[in-house]
Amino acid sequence: MIDPSIVREISEAHNEPDWMLKIRLNALELYNRLPEPKWIHGVEGLNVEDLILYKDPGVRPATSWEELPEDIRRLYERLNLPEYEKEYLAGLSTSLDSETIYSRVLEPLREKGVILEPMHDAVLNYPDLVRKYFSRIFPPAEHKYSALHYALWSGGVFLYVPPGVKLDLPIEAFFYISTELEGQFEHTLIVADRGSEVHFIEGCSAPRFRKFSFHDGAVEIYAAENAYVKFTTVQNWSKNIINFNNKRAIAERNAFVEWVEGSIGAKTSIVYPSVVLRGEGARTTMNVFSLSHGPYVKDGGAKIFHVAPNTRSTVVSKSVSSDGGVNIYRGLVRILKGAKNAFSHVSCDSLILDGESEASTYPHAQVDEPTAVFTHEATTVRFSEDQLFYLQSRGLNEEEAKGLAVLGFIQDILRGLPLEYASVLREVLNADFSGGVG
Amino acid sequence: MISIEKIRERAKKALPKTSFQPYGDSPTVKSYTDWSAFENAFSLPASSGKVSGATATDKLTSFSFQPEENRMLAYHFSHLPGAFVADSDTIILESERNSLALQHVLFCLDGDRNVHIEDLASTGPKSATLDMLVRPGAHVNLSVFISGQHSQYLHIRYHLGDSSELSVNSAVLGINTHVHHEFFLNGSGSRVSYSGASIRGRSDLITNAFVSGNDNVIRIAHAVFSAPDDFVVHRGAIRVARTSSGTDADMDSAFYTTGGLAVSAPMLEVLTDNVIRASHRSRDLSLSDEQILYLQTRGLPASEALSVYVEKLIEQYVGNLASDERVISAIKSFSESLPR
Numbered sequence: 001m002i003d004p005s006i007v008r009e010i011s012e013a014h015n016e017p018d019w020m021l022k023i024r025l026n027a028l029e030l031y032n033r034l035p036e037p038k039w040i041h042g043v044e045g046l047n048v049e050d051l052i053l054y055k056d057p058g059v060r061p062a063t064s065w066e067e068l069p070e071d072i073r074r075l076y077e078r079l080n081l082p083e084y085e086k087e088y089l090a091g092l093s094t095s096l097d098s099e100t101i102y103s104r105v106l107e108p109l110r111e112k113g114v115i116l117e118p119m120h121d122a123v124l125n126y127p128d129l130v131r132k133y134f135s136r137i138f139p140p141a142e143h144k145y146s147a148l149h150y151a152l153w154s155g156g157v158f159l160y161v162p163p164g165v166k167l168d169l170p171i172e173a174f175f176y177i178s179t180e181l182e183g184q185f186e187h188t189l190i191v192a193d194r195g196s197e198v199h200f201i202e203g204c205s206a207p208r209f210r211k212f213s214f215h216d217g218a219v220e221i222y223a224a225e226n227a228y229v230k231f232t233t234v235q236n237w238s239k240n241i242i243n244f245n246n247k248r249a250i251a252e253r254n255a256f257v258e259w260v261e262g263s264i265g266a267k268t269s270i271v272y273p274s275v276v277l278r279g280e281g282a283r284t285t286m287n288v289f290s291l292s293h294g295p296y297v298k299d300g301g302a303k304i305f306h307v308a309p310n311t312r313s314t315v316v317s318k319s320v321s322s323d324g325g326v327n328i329y330r331g332l333v334r335i336l337k338g339a340k341n342a343f344s345h346v347s348c349d350s351l352i353l354d355g356e357s358e359a360s361t362y363p364h365a366q367v368d369e370p371t372a373v374f375t376h377e378a379t380t381v382r383f384s385e386d387q388l389f390y391l392q393s394r395g396l397n398e399e400e401a402k403g404l405a406v407l408g409f410i411q412d413i414l415r416g417l418p419l420e421y422a423s424v425l426r427e428v429l430n431a432d433f434s435g436g437v438g
Numbered sequence: 439m440i441s442i443e444k445i446r447e448r449a450k451k452a453l454p455k456t457s458f459q460p461y462g463d464s465p466t467v468k469s470y471t472d473w474s475a476f477e478n479a480f481s482l483p484a485s486s487g488k489v490s491g492a493t494a495t496d497k498l499t500s501f502s503f504q505p506e507e508n509r510m511l512a513y514h515f516s517h518l519p520g521a522f523v524a525d526s527d528t529i530i531l532e533s534e535r536n537s538l539a540l541q542h543v544l545f546c547l548d549g550d551r552n553v554h555i556e557d558l559a560s561t562g563p564k565s566a567t568l569d570m571l572v573r574p575g576a577h578v579n580l581s582v583f584i585s586g587q588h589s590q591y592l593h594i595r596y597h598l599g600d601s602s603e604l605s606v607n608s609a610v611l612g613i614n615t616h617v618h619h620e621f622f623l624n625g626s627g628s629r630v631s632y633s634g635a636s637i638r639g640r641s642d643l644i645t646n647a648f649v650s651g652n653d654n655v656i657r658i659a660h661a662v663f664s665a666p667d668d669f670v671v672h673r674g675a676i677r678v679a680r681t682s683s684g685t686d687a688d689m690d691s692a693f694y695t696t697g698g699l700a701v702s703a704p705m706l707e708v709l710t711d712n713v714i715r716a717s718h719r720s721r722d723l724s725l726s727d728e729q730i731l732y733l734q735t736r737g738l739p740a741s742e743a744l745s746v747y748v749e750k751l752i753e754q755y756v757g758n759l760a761s762d763e764r765v766i767s768a769i770k771s772f773s774e775s776l777p778r
Contacts (some may be wrong), residue, residue, distance in 0.1 A: 090536045337697070346720075352711040357682065361706040365720050370777075376704075376720035382711035 002049060003031050007151050010054050013094030014120045014154075019131060027140040027150030034144040039330070040129045040299055042123065043242055043268060049185040051214055053152050055097040061118050071133050072096065081174060088418065090169035090242065091116045091159075095186050100156040103170070113162035116171060119187050122158030130158060133191055136250040137220035137265040137276075146246045149185050149216045156186035156217070170199040170232075170418060180211040188219045192227035199230040201421065204237050204265075212240040212267060221249035223257050225279060230258040234421055237265040239296060245271040253308075260416050262425060263290040263298050265428075272330060275302035276313035277342075281427075288317040289413040291406075291429070292325025292357070301330040301362075302346075306372065309340040317348040318410050321357035322402070329378070330360045337368040348378035351409050353402055439497040442521050449505035449515035456509040470642040470671045470701065471616045475589040477509060478777035479538045479563040486538025487564055490609045491526035498544050501624075502595050504567050510591055510616075513579060514540055514565045514743075530556045531566050533588060539564035548573035552580075555594075559586025559612070566591045574599035574625065581759050582608040582634075593618040598654075600625035606662075607757035608612040608634030611768045615641040623647065624652040630655070635755035636662045636670050637768040638698075645689070653684040661692040661723060663748075665775035668698030671695045675705040678716055689718040694748070697776040723751060 007028050011021045062068050065082050074083060076094060091105035093116060100118035104362040110116075115126065122130050140150040156172045157173045177184050192198055202219070215237065229249065237243055241399040243266040245277045248259045259273045290298040304313040319327035333344045350359035361378045383405050391401035406429055407414075454469055456468035458473040473670060498521055504650055507516040517540055524545040533539040539559075545568060547553065564586070572578055576599065581622075590612050598604060598621065621630045628651070636643050647656045662670040675685045693700035704718035725733075725747060733743035752769050760766075 023453070151481075169561070207502045224744075338763055349707075350708070352708065352713075355711050357711065358709045360708070361718070362706070363703060363720060365702040367693060367700045367702075367722070370724065372695075372722065373724070373726070374693075374702075375719070376702070376718075378706055378718050379714040380706055380708040380713065382713060 002028060002053070004028055005129060006053055009151065010154055014123070016123060017127060020049060020123055022141070023135055024151050027147045030141055030147035031144055031151055034147055035054070037143045037145070038099050040270060041268070041299060041328070046242055048148065048183065048212060048214070051181055052179070053183050054154055055179065055182055057101060059096065059099070059101045061100060061121065061325060062102050068102060072101070073084060075176070076114045079174070082323045084172070089172050090167045091158050092172040093118070093157040093173045094176070095155040095173070097182060098184065100155045101155055102416045103157060105310045105379040109167065111167070112165050114167070115158065115160040116388050119156040119158050119189065124146070126158070126160070128161060129191065130189065133189055133220060133222050137222060138218055138246050142246065145216050145244050147217070147399050148152055149218050149246055152183065152186040153218065154183045156187055159190045159198070160202065161192045163194040163196060165288070166197040167199065170201050172201040172203060174203045177215065180213055182213045184215045184217065186217045188217070190221045190230045192223050194224045195226040199229040199232065201418070202231070202233045212242055214244070216244045218246040221257060221360065223249060223251045223255035225253045226256060227255045229377065230260070232260040232417060232421070233243050234262045234267065234425065235265060239265060239267055241266045243269040243271065243374050247271065247273040249275045249284070251275055251277050251282035251284060254281040255279060255341050257284045259284070259286045260413065261286070261288045261300065263300055264415070264425070266296065268297045268299070270299045272301045272303050274305070275313070276305045276307060277313065280306050281310045282308060282309045283312045285313070287314045287413050288315070290319040290327050292321050293323055295324045297326045297328070298313070299328040303332040304334070304344060306335040306339040306342040306344065309338070309342070311339055311342045313344040315346040316412060318413055319359055320351045320353065320409060321359050322353035324356040327360070328357045329362040329363070333365045333374060334368045335369050335372040335374065339369045340371045342369060342373045343370040346376040349409070350380040351383065351406070354382065354385050369432060388406070396421055439499060440501045440536060442496050442498070442518060445501065445515050446518060449512050449740065452501065452506040453512040453516050454510070456506065456512045458509045466652050470597060472589070472614050472640070476563070476591065477612050478590055480513055482536065482538040482563070483541050484519055485534050485537035486519045487534045487541055488532040489522050489541055489543070490524035490734045491528070491529040492524045494519060494520050495523050499547040500544060500569055500571060501569055502597065510565065511567070511593070511741045514591070518542055522565050527551060528554045528754065530758045531558065531564070531682065533559045533562040533586070533674070534566035535561045538560060538709070541566040543568045546573065547571065547578050548576045550577045553578060554581050555646055556583045557592045563589040565591040568595070570594060570596045570603050572596060572598045573708035574601055576602045580604065580606045581757070581760055582606060583762060584609065584615060585611040585615055585762070586615060589614040591616045593611045595622065596623060597622045597632070598628040598630065601627040602751070604631070604634045606634070607759055608632070608642050609756045609759045609765050610634065610636040611639060611764065612641045613639045615639065617641065617679045619645045621647040623649045624651045626652040626654070628654050628659070631759060632658045632660070633755050634660045635752050636660070637752065637772055638663060638665055638668050638670070640669040642673070644670040647676045647687065648679070649677065649682045649685050649687065650679040651682055654688040657692070658688070659690040659755065661694065661751070662700050662702070662771045663695065664695040664698035664700040665740045665772055666697035668696065671701040673701070673703040675707060676718065677707040678710060678713055678714060680709040682710060683712040684714055685716065686714040687716050691718065691720045692723050694723040696777070734761065744776045748773055748776065
């Protein structure tokens with residue numbers, strides 16, 4: 001049980017309006033009432049009450065690097081964030097522990113009405129806009145941990161792109177957990193208005209702790225008519241973070257939502273991005289990549305609800321399990337009656353590199369519409385001795401050969417990433433397989 | 439030898455602790471089977487129903503079920519009037535009026551055999567469990583016909599010996615039917631080939647294969663055909679254990695809906711890298727506008743083309759059961775739901 005006083009304290013600390021406090025308290029009641037989800041693996045030992053549920057980094061939100069304390073500025077410099085911002089981004093927001101401490105969007109975009117603000121500021125500055133969408137896309141009642149998120153949310157970012165505004169460069173939000181036994185509950189809300197276009201990148205990191213920390217974030221995306229939203233996650237938490245993320249988008253008429261979900265780090269990761277294709281002609285593609293290298297559990301997938309006619313969805317999932325790693329794909333495609341001519345294709349490929357590792361695929365298709373077309377295919381393959389022999393005959397050692405096989409396996413996903421992020425991912429994979437290829 | 443009395447005692451202990459399903463079927467559908475109808479049937483007196491092709495026994499040489507697994511099995515075995523051992527290649531299991539028929543059959547198969555099983559819930563609800571031992575080196579062709587106007591639970595466990603081959607064709611027509619086909623491949627060099635169809639009504643069919651032996655081959659294909667107001671489900675898992683090697687497994691789950699709910703959930707759990715193949719797919723069998731147009735250009739009106747296509751499609755899945763009058767009638771009923 002979590003005491004409502006904690007929730008009230010978080011709300012008061014941010015001068016929140018009553019409607020937000022009500023959302024929090026209702027969610028807390030749900031959290032205390034809902035049972036532990038039985039489909040969750042790898043969270044044994046997690047006792048939420050023992051965690052630091054709100055950690056104030058003690059820094060005022062800034063709009064320039066110079067305003068930040070030197071130690072924090074250096075941390076971000078080590079992560080190359082100021083450089084990325086200058087070279088590749090239209091806007092950047094960074095969260096440290098429970099607060100967003102930096103956010104800035106390019107001035108010409110700000111003048112066009114693009115809003116990029118810490119979520120808490122947006123609740124106060126744009127209450128009508130936030131209230132219209134907040135918790136309406138991913139409901140608190142979905143399961144126990146989504147309820148917990150809404151009760152304790154803190155930090156995160158709000159992005160609004162006005163009608164017709166197209167961002168040529170991506171916007172990035174970066175989340176960092178600095179201490180062990182900490183809970184991070186940031187909330188991201190993206191509203192892409194009619195005909196707008198935006199690519200949002202989410203990055204995550206944490207140093208390695210002796211004990212674990214818990215991340216229970218949420219991402220809500222609203223893509224209005226004809227809008228395009230690409231949401232890319234490069235999750236590279238350290239190997240003792242339990243990562244839980246609640247992600248959902250609503251796509252209106254002819255909107256297109258593209259997800260790229262890269263899961264590399266974390267002890268346990270439980271993330272199923274989902275899209276509700278609510279408007280006629282809405283589309284989504286989901287590219288999910290998951291690497292479980294070592295005794296870690298990656299439980300991911302994609303969920304799609306076809307509600308309207310002529311909606312289309314495509315899911316491509318690739319997972320690599322090695323050194324005792326476990327990958328689980330859990331997916332759902334629900335095509336409702338009336339979603340005429342809906343089309344959905346799901347493809348899941350798993351690569352197992354040794355005898356200690358595992359891969360499971362649990363897809364669900366529920367089709368109520370006779371004119372819909374759905375296909376799913378999944379294969380689990382191993383890195384065969386023949387392939388190893390061939391690559392060794394070309395001069396590679398075993399580790400290099402495995403690294404090369406992994407890179408080849410996920411090539412389709414890498415193509416969807418911005419060049420600089422793809423190269424970071426390549427470096428991480430190289431480091432994991434210590435072969436130094438690519 | 440295992441006595442039925444001992445099984446009953448074990449199941450009675452398990453009954454208060456079990457539930458129909460330990461967790462929800464899916465995030466959007468609470469359950470694919472109407473378990474409340476079975477719970478209601480538990481108030482009826484238990485009977486053995488009508489069993490032909492098998493002899494009653496109070497002791498079994500082999501028994502693989504776990505009554506602790508769920509409430510259905512716990513109730514089934516705790517109230518089981520008696521068991522049967524198959525002594526013919528045709529087994530008919532029927533329900534009886536004003537009772538809940540509970541049946542358990544042990545079937546041992548060797549040599550080359552053509553076997554036919556019918557599970558019929560035409561006069562009342564029923565529950566049946568079968569342990570089917572396919573001896574080493576046996577070659578078995580099996581057809582399983584399942585039909586009923588009442589709630590019906592059928593759970594068949596197939597245990598394949600070394601170098602055995604089992605080929606199964608199945609047809610399911612029911613109004614609240616829950617069926618398990620479970621294949622255990624613990625030896626080496628065995629092969630399972632399953633092909634079946636669920637046609638109309640409300641049915642939840644599960645095909646599971648558990649592989650712990652070496653060099654085994656599994657081919658599972660099941661299709662569901664759902665018309666308006668129907669609720670037809672196929673689920674299944676292939677689980678390849680860490681101890682196994684050289685497994686070649688594939689599951690094909692397909693559906694055709696003309697307006698009812700069709701569910702396809704093929705699953706894979708692979709715990710080893712020593713597999714030749716582990717794959718599954720789920721697909722929609724309906725024809726595209728282009729395919730219908732092609733058939734029309736060959737001289738067939740669209741409605742006729744669709745009927746012929748569906749008929750041949752179902753025949754392909756149910757194999758030799760396609761000539762059964764009851765299956766023909768079900769195909770016709772589904773064809774009538776096709777757009778005209």
